[in-house]
Amino acid sequence: MVTLSRKFSTATSDSLTYISLKQFSQNPQKSTPFYQIQQQQLEHLKSQIVTTLDGCKNLTQIKQVHARILLSDLEQSCYVLAKLIRTLIKLNFPVDPYPRSIFNRVKYPNPFLYNALIRGYLIEERLNESIELYSLMRKEGAGPLSFTFAALFKACGAKMNMSLGRQIHGQTILVGGFDEDLHVGNSMIDMYIKCGFLEFGRKVFDEMPKRDVISWTELISAYAKTGNMESAGELFDGLPVKDMVAWTVMVSGFAQNAKPREAIMVFEKMQESGVETDEITLLGVISACAQLGAAKYADWIRDVAEKSEFGGKHSVVVGSALIDMYSKCGSVGDAYRVFQGMKERNVYSYSSMILGFAMHGRAHDAMKLFDEMVTTEIKPNRVTFIGVLTACSHAGMVEQGWQIFELMEKCYGIKPSADHYTCMVDLLGRAGRLQEAHELVKTMPIEPHGGMWGALLGACRIHKSPDIAAIAANHLFELEPYCIGNYVLLANVYASCGRWSDVSTVRKLMRARGLRKNPAFSWIESEKGMVHEFFSGDMTHPRSGEIKQALEDLLERLEAKGYQPHLSSVPYDVNDEDKRRILMTHSEKLALAFGLISTLPGSEIRIVKNVRICEDCHSVICGASQIMGREIVVRDIMRFHHFHDGICSCGNFW
C-alpha cells in the first residue's frame, strides 16, 4: 500500500504519456521516431491550449477549447483536462455537472485531475463529495498529492471539522510519504489551530522532521491570538530566520494584546534587522501608537509610512489607520490633514474621521463629514453610525441623535445593535434624561449588555443620581463581576451625595470579591520626548519641590478668580481640609504642574490619564488654560479634553 502511493504520488506524467510509453515498449524499433515527433507536437499543442484557457472569460470560449481538445490526441490528457476543470472552477462554475462530466470520461485519471475536482468540491463546501473522490483516488492507487491533503486540511479548518481532520491526519501517516513535504504538515497545524486545538498543532510542529518559517509563524500567530505573548515570544526568539511576516505577527500580536510599548520595540528591532516592512506591518505599529497616544511616536510612524514604498501617504488602508492614530494621539487636526490628503477613501476612512471628531467634541465637524459622506458612493456602516451617534451624545444633540437613529434602519437598512442602543442611552443620560434612558434600556428589543448599563451608570455619575446608579450597578456586578471600574463609579456616586454608609457597603463588596482599585496615574511627554509618569500623591519625581510650588501658585491665582475645590470629588468620608489635601495630589494636577514648569510658555501641554479625569481637576485645568494662556489636551480613559481659554471641548460632559 505504502509503496504504491509513493510511486504515484510523485508521478508527473499524465495518462497520455503513459499510453504512448506502452505503445513504445510493445514495439520500440518502429515507434521511436514517430513517438518523438508526436510528443513534440503534443507538447506544443498542450502549451497552446493552456495559454488559451488562461485567457478564457466565459463558457462559450471554454467550450470551444474543449471541442478542440476532444478532436485532438489530447482527448485523454489529464494535464490539459485538469487545467480545463481548474479554469471552469476559477470562473465559478459548479463542479456538477460540467467539470464532473469531463472527469468521468477520463479512463485513467491522475492525481492532478482528482485534485482539480476535489478542490472544486471544497470551494463549494461539499466536504462529503471531496472525501468520496479522495477515497476513490486512494483506492485506484493514484496519489494522493500533497496539495490534496493540504486542501483537505484547509477545508476541515474552515469548517472546524476536527474529527475529519484527525482522520485525514491518520491517512497522511499511513501513506507515510509526506514527511518531506512541509505544506502538508503546515496545513495540518493550521487545521488544528482553526479548530481551536492549538496544542495539537504544537504537537505536530514539535514532531515534524523539518520546519520552515511558515510552520513557526503559524504557531506564533496562534499563540498571539490567544493572548499568550510569552509563548509567542519564546518561539519567535528560537526562529532561526525571521521574515517580514514573522516580525509582523509579533508587532501586531503585541498591539492586539494591549502592549503597545512592546509592539513598538519589536518594530524598531525589525527595522534594525534590515527586514523590509509592508502595509500590514505598518498597521500593527500604527495601532500600537494609537493605543499609546504619544504624539512623538505618531509623527515618527507617519514618516516611516510615508517613506515606505507600500504605505505611501495616500494608501487607503494605512491612511485610515493614521487617521485613527492621530485622533487618539490628540491631534485631530493632523488626522484631518491625512484624511484630506488621501487619494482614495473608504468607509474606514470616513468612520475613523467621524469618530475622531466625535472623540474630540467636534460634533459639528462630525455631522458635516457624515453629510459629505452620504453624497459619495461610500455607504455608511454600523461603525459609522456609532461615530455619528457618539458625536451627538458628546454635544448634547438629543433630537438629532434620535433622527439619525431612525434614519439608520429606514434609509440604510442597518438594524440598531446593542451598541447603537448604548449610544442612545448615553445620549439621553448625558443630557440628564435619566428616566428616559432607563426606560429605553428596559423596553428595547435587545438584551442589554454591560456597556449599556455602564452608559447609564456613567450618566448617573454626571448627574449624581444614586438610585438609578444602584440599579445599573447591580446589573453590572452580575454581568462583569470583576470589573472594578463599576464599583468605583457607584461608590463615587454615593460619595458625591454624602451617602457614606452606602459607600462603605460597596467597598466591602469589592473587598469580598478580592478586587483592588487600580492606582490612578497620569503621564506627560517632556520636550525631549521623555515620558514622565505621576501617581497620585507621588513625590518621587526629581523636580517634586518645584512641581508642588507651581501647583500652589496656580491654585492661588485660580482662587483669586473664584475657584472653589470640588470637595465632592473625593470619595472618602474625611474632613474638608483632608479633602482639599487629597485633591491637591491628583496625578493629573502633578502632570499639569510639571508641564507648566518644563515646557515653553505658550506651548501646548498634553497629558494622558489611565482613568476618568475628576471634576476638580477638570475645572482646575480649565482655569489654567485661561490664566496661563495654554492649550491643554488631556486624554482620559473615555475621551479627549481640549482646554482652551477656560473652555473644554467636552462641554463639561464626560
Place this chain on the structure above:
DNA sequence: GTAGGGTTAG
C-alpha cells in the same frame, strides 16, 4: 496548496 491586517460605544 501553507503564515500577518485598519474604524466600535460605558
